[in-house]
Amino acid sequence: MSPGWSRTPNTLTGWAYRPDALGICLRHAWDVTGLPLLVTESGIATNDDTLYLKDVPST
Known part of the structure; x- marks a missing residue:
């Protein structure tokens, strides 16, 4: 696990949400x-x- 990672909900396909x-x-x-x-x-x-937009830098 990387520093700062915490448990988050899974995606609709069942994968862990891990933007890092x-x-x-x-x-x-x-x-x-x-x-x-x-x-x-x-x-x-x-x-x-x-969830997607918070991890995508604005342009």
């Missing part, structure tokens, strides 16, 4: 491969868009 997991995965992939990484979509299966 994407960053953890990308940092690990970069450390292992050193290759550029491109994230094209990082969605969440929910009826509540506020």
Whole structure:
């Protein structure tokens, strides 16, 4: 578990809601491969868009 993580509700598909997991995965992939990484979509299966929007920086 990463620092600051707390238990949250699961998504509609039953997966744990872990917005920090994407960053953890990308940092690990970069450390292992050193290759550029491109994230094209990082969605969440929910009826509540506020969960998704709070973790997406505004542009």
